[in-house]
Amino acid sequence: MKVYDVVVVGKGNAALCAALSARDKGATVAMLEAAAVDESGGNSRFAGGVMRFAYSKVEELQQITEIPEDEAKNTDWDSNTIDEFYDDLYRVTAFRTDPNLSEALITQSHAGMVWLRSQGASFVPNYGAQSAIVNGKRKFFGRFPLTVNGGGAGLVEDLTKTAGKKGIEIFYETRAISLIYDGVKVQGVRAKQKGVPVEFGAKAVVLACGGFEANPEWRTRYLGPGWELAKVRGTRHNLGEGLKMALEIGACPYGNWSGRHAVSWERHAPEFGIVEKSHDPYRHSYPLSIMINAEGKRFVDEGQDFYNYTYAKYGAEVLRQSGQYAYQVFDAKTKPLLKKEYSGREVTRFTGNTLEELAAKLEGVDGQQFLKTVREYNAAVKTDVPFSHAVRDGRCTVGIEPVKSNWANVLDTPPFEAYGVTCGITFTFGGLRIDHETGQVLDLGYQGIPGLYAAGEMVGGIFYFNYPAGTGLVSGTVFGRIAGNGAGDAVKR
Ligand SMILES: Cc1cc2nc3c(=O)[nH]c(=O)nc-3n(C[C@H](O)[C@H](O)[C@H](O)COP(=O)(O)OP(=O)(O)OC[C@H]3O[C@@H](n4cnc5c(N)ncnc54)[C@H](O)[C@@H]3O)c2cc1C
Incomplete structure (x- = not known):
């Protein structure tokens, strides 16, 4: 049996942050990663890389990345003050987020970003996706102006390099199966290395091996019937094993076990994410569209808010429709504003020079009802309110259900386009109850x-029903550091 002070299960962002923190406390550290090297890094590796942390002025952004002074002065950097972060997290979780966990997440988020930089990660302003020119000045919106250089893959690569330099051993193709537990204390991990049983002794174990989003049986069990049909946006390796092994020794489950982050996703995307093409199936421009189901009807307020605050809950709405699909319909006026994934090659797209032509092409949609829906929608748009995609413009519909609250545009300019989407699940919200100061599992x-410690997607009690975009990586960093420091302190005591 190999013996370490701390064994970390997983090799995503949370696991790497935990391992680096424990190592900085002087502990010997090993990481067990179920995936082979080229598939390693979990959902973190698939992440677009936006990160939501608390800041109120550009100087705080400059602690995280280089921003030249003239650029700093001539740009509206938006803000995400601690109060704004609280407001967003509490609003989207219907005030269910755990007060202690959310306080740790929010108040330690900026320090976490500065620490990530010190561990080799680098960040850049997210000009392309989160800013627009408004009245001649560049303005950020959505409250996360920075993104990780190279996306989640860049973050995992940078932290992995640092882990190597610090002497952290990483065992790939090593899938943890159960905890070695003597009834009082966790003593290590049983695993399978390329199918062969192995054991790792440890004074402390940090579980950071994700939720159960890639496990169709658990999805059906906890999220409900139909969820086995969702596509998985990220890794195939997060099967809930970490949760299972902790529950088996009496850990306390916590949080929204029937909740999940799930989005509108390319209708014919593969079963799991493909890391080299991780962005191609994104369909996040729906606030500019109307979304139509098989019955030819709208079913959500597409413009309720910026996609950052609705995308994670609308995947479930798509899953609920007949056949688990929908179409996002645009006209030529909004086409230039669509995110670049819409112009990709592996896209389910139908085009028509008239709405009738489009209706005839839309596979599996009641064309007559679709045309009626568009006529009623067009007549309901408040065209006297000016359109602006950089703010919640209040250009809404009146007298139809569901309302469209912002960015309502009459569909009148050909060519018309419809993009087929289904539900893509990102991660699950149910997890373990932890001590918010040490990360110890209760x-x-x-x-x-x-x-026993836990971090990342395995922590229950933070997200309920919905999720503010860019919080998953920051949560992994904050709770990864807490768990790594907690485990490191405990083994050195
Ligand atoms: C397509 C996509 C885009 C995203 N974009 C963003 C974004 O822009 N910003 C953001 O903040 N969040 C984003 N997220 C969410 C974010 O990626 C996750 O919330 C976060 O990365 C979770 O980190 P984690 O370390 O907890 O889990 P993961 O990164 O999933 O790591 C889990 C690790 O555990 C390993 N593992 C699983 N089971 C075992 C086992 N039994 N034994 C050993 N190892 C095991 C896995 O292989 C993996 O290495 C995105 C997610 C996806 C899928």
């Missing part, structure tokens, strides 16, 4: 389980 009586 048992059913809320006592800490000696030697």
Whole structure:
């Protein structure tokens, strides 16, 4: 049996942050990664890379990345003050987020970004996706002006390099199966390395091996019937094994076990994400569209808010429609504003020079009802309100259900386009109850389980129903650091 002070299960962002933090406390650290090297890094590797952290002025952004002074002065950098971050997180989770966990997440988010930089990660302003020119000045919107250089893949690569330099051992194709537990304290991990049983002894184990989004049986069990049909946006390796092994020794489940982050996703995307093409199936421009189901009807307020605040809950709405699909319909006026993925090659797209031509082409849609829906929608648009995609413009519909609250444009300019989408699941919200100061996993009586810590997607109680975009990576960093420091402190005590 190999023995370490700390064994970290997983090799995504949360696991890497935990491993680096424990190592900086002087602990010997090993990481067990179920995937082979080229598939490693979990959902973190698939992440677009936007990160939501608290800041109120550009100087705080400059602690995270270089921003030349003239650029700093001549740009509206938006803000995400601690209060704004609280407002967003509490609003989208219907005030269910755990007060202690959300406080840790929000108040430690900026320090987490500065720390990531110190660990080799780098960041750039997200000009392309999160800003627009308004009255001659560049303006950011959505409250996350920075993105990781190279996206989630860049983050994982940079942190992996640093882990190597610091002497952290990484075992690939090593899938943790169960915890070695003597009834009092966790003593290590049983795993399978390329199918062969192995054991790792440890004074502390940090579980950072994701949720159960890639497990169709667990999805059906906890999220409900139909969820086995969702496409998985990221890794195929997050099967809920970390949760299972913790629950088996009496860990306390916590949070929104029937909740999940799920989006509108290319209708014919593969079963799991493909890291080299991780962005291609995104369909996040729907606030500019009307979304139509098989019955030819609208079913959500596409313009309720910026996509950052609705995309994670609308995947479930698509899954709920007959056949689990829908179409996002645009006309030529909004086409230039669509995100670049819409111009890709692997896109389910239908085009018509008239709405009738488009209706005839839309596979599996009631064409007559579609035309009626568009006529009623067009007549309901408040055209006297000016359109602006950089703000919630209030250009809404009146007298139809569901309302479209912002960015409502009459569909009148050919060619008309419809993009087929289905539901893509990102990650699950249910997890373990942890101590917010140390990351230690709590048992059913809320006592800490000696030697067991958890981080990242495995922490329950933060997200309920919905999710503000860019919070997953920051949560992995904040709770990865907390768990790594907690485990490191405990083994050195
Ligand atoms: C397509 C996509 C885009 C996203 N974009 C963003 C974004 O722009 N910004 C943002 O903040 N968030 C984004 N997210 C969400 C974000 O990626 C996750 O919330 C975050 O990365 C989770 O980190 P984690 O370390 O907890 O889990 P993961 O990164 O999923 O890591 C889990 C690790 O555990 C390993 N593992 C699983 N089971 C075992 C086992 N039994 N034994 C050993 N290892 C195991 C996996 O292989 C993996 O290495 C995105 C997610 C996806 C899928």
